[in-house]
Amino acid sequence: MTTRVAASSKLFDYVDGVILLPDEFQPDKPIKVDLNKMWLPATPFSKVEPIAQNPRLSAFVLDAVTLICRRRKKSKSKATDVAGQIRTIVKFIEFLYVEGIYAPSECDKETIRILLTKLVAGGWSEALRLQERTLGLAKQLGVRAIQSMTSQPKIRDGICITDRVKRHLGTNCSGPETAAVRRAIRKVLRLDQPSTRDIGGHQLKSSTLFAIFDVVNLASDLPEGRGLTFVPFPDPFVLSNKLGLPNGRTRNMRPEHVGTLLKECFAWIYTLAEPLVALLNTIADELSRSPPKDSGARADLVAKVLAQSADAARFQELSGMRIRNIRCRVAQNPTECTLSEAIDCLMSACFVTVAFFNARRKDEIQHPVIGLKDDSLRPFDVTLDLYVCSFYLEKFTKDYRDFFVNDATVAAVRVLHSASDVERRLNQGHGPSTGRSLFRVPTVRAKHPLTSRTFQFSRSRSARRLLRRAFGASAERLAYASHMGRRAYGLIMINRYSSPSLLALSQQYDHHGRLDVTNIYLSDPMRGNTLDQLEGFGRLRLPPAEVIADLEATVADAARERLAAIVNSIVRGTDSLYGGFTVFVNRLHARIASRMTYDDVDLRAATDLLTEALLRKGHKVVPFRHGDCCASDARSATAKCSRGSGRPRRENASPKTCSKCPFHARSPIHAQAMTLGIANLRRRLSELPVGGKLWKQMTAEITELEQAVADAQARPGSS
Numbered sequence: 001m002t003t004r005v006a007a008s009s010k011l012f013d014y015v016d017g018v019i020l021l022p023d024e025f026q027p028d029k030p031i032k033v034d035l036n037k038m039w040l041p042a043t044p045f046s047k048v049e050p051i052a053q054n055p056r057l058s059a060f061v062l063d064a065v066t067l068i069c070r071r072r073k074k075s076k077s078k079a080t081d082v083a084g085q086i087r088t089i090v091k092f093i094e095f096l097y098v099e100g101i102y103a104p105s106e107c108d109k110e111t112i113r114i115l116l117t118k119l120v121a122g123g124w125s126e127a128l129r130l131q132e133r134t135l136g137l138a139k140q141l142g143v144r145a146i147q148s149m150t151s152q153p154k155i156r157d158g159i160c161i162t163d164r165v166k167r168h169l170g171t172n173c174s175g176p177e178t179a180a181v182r183r184a185i186r187k188v189l190r191l192d193q194p195s196t197r198d199i200g201g202h203q204l205k206s207s208t209l210f211a212i213f214d215v216v217n218l219a220s221d222l223p224e225g226r227g228l229t230f231v232p233f234p235d236p237f238v239l240s241n242k243l244g245l246p247n248g249r250t251r252n253m254r255p256e257h258v259g260t261l262l263k264e265c266f267a268w269i270y271t272l273a274e275p276l277v278a279l280l281n282t283i284a285d286e287l288s289r290s291p292p293k294d295s296g297a298r299a300d301l302v303a304k305v306l307a308q309s310a311d312a313a314r315f316q317e318l319s320g321m322r323i324r325n326i327r328c329r330v331a332q333n334p335t336e337c338t339l340s341e342a343i344d345c346l347m348s349a350c351f352v353t354v355a356f357f358n359a360r361r362k363d364e365i366q367h368p369v370i371g372l373k374d375d376s377l378r379p380f381d382v383t384l385d386l387y388v389c390s391f392y393l394e395k396f397t398k399d400y401r402d403f404f405v406n407d408a409t410v411a412a413v414r415v416l417h418s419a420s421d422v423e424r425r426l427n428q429g430h431g432p433s434t435g436r437s438l439f440r441v442p443t444v445r446a447k448h449p450l451t452s453r454t455f456q457f458s459r460s461r462s463a464r465r466l467l468r469r470a471f472g473a474s475a476e477r478l479a480y481a482s483h484m485g486r487r488a489y490g491l492i493m494i495n496r497y498s499s500p501s502l503l504a505l506s507q508q509y510d511h512h513g514r515l516d517v518t519n520i521y522l523s524d525p526m527r528g529n530t531l532d533q534l535e536g537f538g539r540l541r542l543p544p545a546e547v548i549a550d551l552e553a554t555v556a557d558a559a560r561e562r563l564a565a566i567v568n569s570i571v572r573g574t575d576s577l578y579g580g581f582t583v584f585v586n587r588l589h590a591r592i593a594s595r596m597t598y599d600d601v602d603l604r605a606a607t608d609l610l611t612e613a614l615l616r617k618g619h620k621v622v623p624f625r626h627g628d629c630c631a632s633d634a635r636s637a638t639a640k641c642s643r644g645s646g647r648p649r650r651e652n653a654s655p656k657t658c659s660k661c662p663f664h665a666r667s668p669i670h671a672q673a674m675t676l677g678i679a680n681l682r683r684r685l686s687e688l689p690v691g692g693k694l695w696k697q698m699t700a701e702i703t704e705l706e707q708a709v710a711d712a713q714a715r716p717g718s719s
Helices: 055-071 078-098 109-127 130-141 143-150 163-169 175-188 206-221 236-243 255-289 295-308 310-319 339-358 362-366 407-426 464-477 482-495 500-509 530-535 545-572 580-593 600-616 668-686 693-714
Strands: 002-005 012-015 018-021 031-034 322-325 336-338 377-381 386-393 399-405 440-443 451-454 622-624 627-629
Touching: 012 055, 018 055, 018 078, 031 078, 055 078, 055 206, 078 109, 078 206, 109 130, 109 175, 109 206, 130 143, 130 163, 130 175, 143 163, 143 175, 163 175, 206 236, 255 295, 255 310, 255 339, 255 407, 255 464, 255 482, 255 500, 295 310, 310 322, 336 339, 339 362, 339 399, 339 407, 339 440, 339 464, 339 482, 362 386, 377 407, 386 407, 399 407, 407 440, 407 451, 482 545, 482 622, 500 668, 545 580, 545 600, 580 600, 668 693
Parallel strands: 322 336
Antiparallel strands: 002 012, 012 018, 018 031, 377 386, 386 399, 440 451, 622 627
16 A cells, blocks of 8 residues: 655655655656664564554654655755655664653653764764674674674675664664674674774764754654654754864865876777777677677677777777776786776766866766766857857756867767767667767676666776776875866866976877866956857857856866965975066065074965965966966056056966066976967968968967067076
8 A cells, every 4th residue: 555645745655664755857766765674673662673663653754754855955866865864863763762762752852962972972873872782682692693693704804784683783773883783793703803894983073963963953843742842953053063073175186186187088088989989889780790699609709809809909009908808897907907997997088078177066977867968069160169068057057058168078978979879779779869878888797798887987996997097006095086077177277287297188189179178157357248148149058157156166276276386386496487476476475584484384384374465465376378377356557468457457468468577477387388389379370361360460479479488498497
């Protein structure tokens, strides 16, 4: 019998003890939370039982879920988030049972005080007395029974906290929360060898505490007589920040990391994709031409193609890796890889490239429903080679918007198209003709040598080989995560002319446009109402103002870091920086030098002080090929580009104008950037009619760049 809860608003279903939370983007795949598998601990009056069998407490849970669903806004992760909150509610009920309280309405402030004290001391494992309860269970059942329930020879240390163990304990904890259970079992079984998996039950982070407080507070908003009669945590945010550990910040990638990783990604997209996709098509052709009857024959057929294919040989020649088998295993040998690993590397390279150049989040790229589709990329102006791509914005509009994209993004999406076309052939064209996810890719399995799956980017799994090829042994320590695309976007925007690794990448691929990031949306007073003008075409759904502001904030963070690096280099005399800004900074430094001693600690303090002073005055880094502009929009009236306007007018910037500016910083790396720029301009110049206005303008720009390069090479110490 099906019981529908809040059917009028379609919040969720409750069927035979199972809560079904609808996924807005995948309505045929609801998130299931089974109250039949969530336990109430034993009491002096009852044995362990599922919450679903307790009408009063299951009603309490359903009331809380209804309240949560009504309060949460529409989002991609709503169903998953609600499921997590249900688990917190269930653990709160378990805590009450452990404390001898069998109805939430009977909970008093002293009980909440106990909960708070224990959560702060050791998380849920401490609050639920898991170690004490496990030792009691072992005493009740005996050592042999405990060993039988937890023994798992395939597990590294031989102990597994199975569902059977949780059922006997009557606990709803999982993962690291069960560390106390593991410690107790090791004690019972007299296992002296410690395990890293026993670590857990320590102080919670403030964000985790806040999430718990927020859910427990819901109990005070339930109908009278069914929830708490008071608000347990009146100010959960302040309390969690006071009592919890600070939330750790993810270590950031540096510009050189971005360049190194993009170099490897470009190798896959521009060089290795062609033979690899051709190899996949050959395998698909052979399998469709004469389908083998059993898995062994299919595996033999694929192995034969791998051994004889010219595309496989070309892939090996270009990549330095031989595709040695079709099984999905991680190959440690850098000269060999599996076919699955090669596919994962290609997909990961496309993912990273799209993320880095477009500042998009993980699911905005690869989610099977809202991520990139085969119709996401389309030409805006073929003659100008200008493309737009439709991305779902999960933070702001929760809808699709169009972004102009650079040619590296176009190349990555086209590679995804070619790989997904193989997947479509394998499925014999089944599924929608348009709107298919670009991350449905061919995969390799022993019983089904070439089939399909949905790719998921993961640093430790699918992207492991790519990162190892890019960074070698240091890949395991690299601070990279899938959400760092926005960080990389800002780093590329600010450092593309000053980072050796980014510049080397541009030089290697000999195409200036591949390192351009889409900055047409960012504020620029010279553009006026650019967005309004573009909207006037009637062909674009451009991102809203809050998205633009968010991108600007990302770039501003990178610009602040670049300014700090410039100031640090000037004060320490490293990187051979020159230009008017070095004089400007040295004068400021001289004002505070008498108050500083010159040990390393105080030198860092001096550079921090100088950077903060410059930031307060509005100075910021705006990158140009010929150097970094460090002027303040509000105060730098003496900027050479101002032309008497009282403020910088960067549209007037040029190598000649900026060379005499007090706010200009230049390094030998910029000389390399200018040399590349000259080569790029000469190629474009050769395509223009001689004597035209654009030809004359470009010729003058080349002349200025050549003079700036000559001046840089003439400087003492240059090589």
